[in-house]
Amino acid sequence: MASELDLSRDRLDAPFARRVEELSGENPYACYQCGKCSAGCPFADHMDALPNQVLRLVQLGDESALTLSAPWVCASCLACGVRCPKGVDIAKTMEALRLLALRKGISHFPLTPDRPCPQIALVGAFRKLTP
Amino acid sequence: MNEVTVFIMGKGYRVPAGLTIMKAMEYAGYRLTRGCGCRGGYCGACATVYRLKGDYRLYADLACQTPVQDGMYIAQLPFTPAERPPYVLDELKPEGATLLALFPELARCVACNTCTKACPQKLEVMDAVQASLRGDIRQVAELTFDCVSCGLCTMRCPAEISHHHVWQLARRLNGAYLTPRAEHVQARVAEIAAGKFNGELDRLVRMTRDELVAAYKARQIEA
Amino acid sequence: MKRLAYFPGCAMKDQARADEAGTLHALALLGYEIAEIPRWNCCGTVYSLAQDDLMRHVGPVRNLVRVQGMGERRVLTLCAMCYGTLARSARFVQDPERLQRINAFMDTEDDFRGGIEVVHLLTLLRDEVGYEKLAARVKRSLDGLRIATYYGCVLLRPREFAVDDPDRPEVMERVVEALGGTPVAFPERTECCGAYLTVGRKDIVEERVERILRSARGGGADVVVTTCPLCQFNLAERRLPQAPSVPVLYLGQVLGWALGAEEPAIADLLAGRPGASEPVCSGGAR
Structure with a gap:
């Protein structure tokens, strides 16, 4: 993350933030960084950026959000969304980031699954984690 | 002569109406060494895609079985690369998880039904993918019995499934483990092993050419 | 007997057979005639959270078309994930434009007309059977x-x-x-x-x-x-x-x-x- 924040209008109206909003249907600027999502996230320990930090990067139009592991560790359990006081469904933002990466050919999904895996697990993983 | 215009890989040709796509290509001067085999609709080598003028659909068929139509745009797909992981049939179990373990990409099916629409054999391909996913090997084997491995479903699949290799494995598992053994065949095999027909065979081996011809002519033929 | 369309999902035919067997036994005793929907396909297990990913709704909607074809207005699921995808996709295509696009894509099926309710076993037991009747049937x-x-x-x-x-x-x-x-x-x-x-x-x-x-x-x-x-x-x-x-x-x-x-x-x-x-x-x- 940048050590000094550039909060110019150009930055805050970045195409990247708009693209994430379009794809997720969630307004990233609704978030006021209370951190409730991160406090309740069962997977936060494994993330390289907390859910609220991921959202902050999107607010800042910072495309480095696409190289984070956090969206790939998110299991779409929606615990964050039901707790958000601003009604932001952050899992949708995470999904948008995964899709933007996948559509650029970046995938974090290993093609040799840990076996055995029932169909219910494989279908879910392929749908969320492969293009 | 009644002629139609077809476009083979982008180039237009006038060909007689009523030819199959394969014959039309040969009429146009193509000499087919790949993408043609039995010419009878069984081998699946002549997979072909085409469009018709004014129609958005991309059709898929076997070139040897499909008559040309005026304004047809044709391209052949002589081969579809498809992954088939190695396996030893004797070491596999006819269980639900077997197909999915070797072909995990089955789980990528989105039920779009594009495969079914692409099948020149008019198989319910998507139903077979779904049966594979839930591990119903017998159902897969039955649904895909008439598959000719042409690869057209595989080429069209957005989930990148290698259909015909899955079907082949399902049919092998079904044949090896799930289909009841025919008792009369087993009884006959035992009789053969016990030497019941040895005398008869020895007699045939010792026959002269004339005796063989006479025996052949006098043979009983099932109606 | 009350007829109820039933979407099993892949797991009920494989790893979760014991769940299906127990539930269907109980539902028969509770007065339901369970009708498994014909030619059902995988629900997709996870719901697409993207705005433009219509293809991921085709699987669930195709199943709803099958329910419609049975002349039923609602469908039962036992699996939590099947419930999630079917119920949410049923809502997603209430939008007429999305519904039109999905119907146009599925050109080999009858058009989906909407209005199919997806119920999970738990809500059925609570809202229709009732805890008291359930308790009364315990053997x-x-x-x-x-x-x-x-x-x-x-x-x-x-x-x-x-x-x-x-x-x-x-x-x-x-x-x-x-x-x-x-x-x-x-x-x-x-x-x-x-x-x-x-x-x-x-x-x-x-x-x-x-x-x-x-x-x-x-x-x-x-x-x-x-x-x-x-x-x-x-x-x-x-x-x-x-x-x-x-x-x-x-x-x-x-x-x-x-x-x-x-x-x-x-x-x-x-x-x-x-x-x-x-x-x-x-x-x-x-």
């Missing part, structure tokens, strides 16, 4: 078996599709009580098991599973019960050696047993309970 009580009711994610989130209050659900506990079991307090009952991360990040799931099982064991559970085959798989198969050895069964197994079906897993559990130093652990419900 063998669970005899106070201490049951940790694990909801996981999909039954409760998002809020619009929750089968109960997402923060304080009680429907599974009430069903367990009606069957003669004792629900146990268990803080992790609504927390995610790691779901499909089990495919590539087993480590994360193992850690989640250990927490969930410790929480259940902390409440004194003899057994954990769930309606989700993915939760069941993770809780049973993604255990580190130090995780508590609590068995994990499907709600349908408990339900079926209480209403008289044969279910060795429950019989073993009840038989092994008194005086046993370590609870029976089959590890799975296969």
Whole structure:
């Protein structure tokens, strides 16, 4: 993350933030960084950026959000969304980031699954984690 | 002569109406060494895609079985690369998880039904993918019995499934483990092993050419 | 008998056969004629959260077209994930433009006209059967078996599709009580098991599973019960050696047993309970 924040209008109206909003249907600027999502996230320990930090990067139009592991560790359990006081469904933002990466050919999904895996697990993983 | 215009890989040709796509290509001067085999609709080598003028659909068929139509745009797909992981049939179990373990990409099916629409054999391909996913090997084997491995479903699949290799494995598992053994065949095999027909065979081996011809002519033929 | 269209989903025909068997036994006794929908396909298990990913709704909607073709207005699911995808896609295509695009894409099917209700077993038991009638049909009580009711994610989130209050659900506990079991307090009952991360990040799931099982064991559970085959798989198969050895069964197994079906897993559990130093652990419900 940048050590000094550039909060110019150009930055805050970045195409990247708009693209994430379009794809997720969630307004990233609704978030006021209370951190409730991160406090309740069962997977936060494994993330390289907390859910609220991921959202902050999107607010800042910072495309480095696409190289984070956090969206790939998110299991779409929606615990964050039901707790958000601003009604932001952050899992949708995470999904948008995964899709933007996948559509650029970046995938974090290993093609040799840990076996055995029932169909219910494989279908879910392929749908969320492969293009 | 009644002629139609077809476009083979982008180039237009006038060909007689009523030819199959394969014959039309040969009429146009193509000499087919790949993408043609039995010419009878069984081998699946002549997979072909085409469009018709004014129609958005991309059709898929076997070139040897499909008559040309005026304004047809044709391209052949002589081969579809498809992954088939190695396996030893004797070491596999006819269980639900077997197909999915070797072909995990089955789980990528989105039920779009594009495969079914692409099948020149008019198989319910998507139903077979779904049966594979839930591990119903017998159902897969039955649904895909008439598959000719042409690869057209595989080429069209957005989930990148290698259909015909899955079907082949399902049919092998079904044949090896799930289909009841025919008792009369087993009884006959035992009789053969016990030497019941040895005398008869020895007699045939010792026959002269004339005796063989006479025996052949006098043979009983099932109606 | 009340006719009810039924979408099984892949797991009910494979890893979760015991769930289906127990549930269908119970529903027959409760007066339902269950009609499995013809030529159903995988629901997709996870709901697409993107705005432009219409293709991911084709699978669920195709199943709804089959329900429509049966002349039914609603469809039952036992699996939590099937419930989530079918119910949410049914809502998603209430938008006429999306519906039109999906119908245009599925040009070999009858157009979907909408208006199919997707019900989960738990809401059916609560809202239509009723806990009292359920209790009245019990043939063998669970005899106070201490049951940790694990909801996981999909039954409760998002809020619009929750089968109960997402923060304080009680429907599974009430069903367990009606069957003669004792629900146990268990803080992790609504927390995610790691779901499909089990495919590539087993480590994360193992850690989640250990927490969930410790929480259940902390409440004194003899057994954990769930309606989700993915939760069941993770809780049973993604255990580190130090995780508590609590068995994990499907709600349908408990339900079926209480209403008289044969279910060795429950019989073993009840038989092994008194005086046993370590609870029976089959590890799975296969």
